[in-house]
Amino acid sequence: EAQVTQNPRYLITVTGKKLTVTCSQNMNHEYMSWYRQDPGLGLRQIYYSMNVEVTDKGDVPEGYKVSRKEKRNFPLILESPSPNQTSLYFCASSLFGTGAYEQYFGPGTRLTVT
């Protein structure tokens, strides 16, 4: 089944403890992206990648890192999480590196930082 998977789905952690949220897609998509969704603020893009080893900042990149060493994986790294990073996170992918056409989303990761 064609899909975008994220792990973990739920995570409660403490301030400053490094964590990684994994994202993987099995559709051979070139473009991948991370969003966060907060009440009243809608979807905001954190980082995106147009292909392997090509990443760039979105609208809210502060406090996050990403890497794209393989086409299928696009992990989101929080080196020192803070409470303001408590949010619902979505990974998305799209066939072409430009991000054009439809994007397919993972199920989401609900992160709570205390």
Add this chain to the structure above:
Amino acid sequence: DAKTTQPTSMDCAEGRAANLPCNHSTISGNEYVYWYRQIHSQGPQYIIHGLKNNETNEMASLIITEDRKSSTLILPHATLRDTAVYYCIVRSDFDTGANSKLTFGKGITLSVRP
């Protein structure tokens, strides 16, 4: 992305067609109309998109007016599982890189009643 306007909410009876309107009066010639939906706290789901011709897939139909200033998403036989927030957006295939991010407005909340 061109601005879109949607009603805040609507409801329909299970088994009946749900017709969700969207206005996009400032759409430009190379911009497509896309529809996504988000069932509560799940990942957004791509539904359908079109340029100027009507489109149909296994999920829905998209009717775009001749002047392209408005469109209607039709769910032919709504079920309880179709209860979600539906987002109409317009975007161009030339929206690449940082412009490839999806920006959802408030969308329309569809409630399907038994």
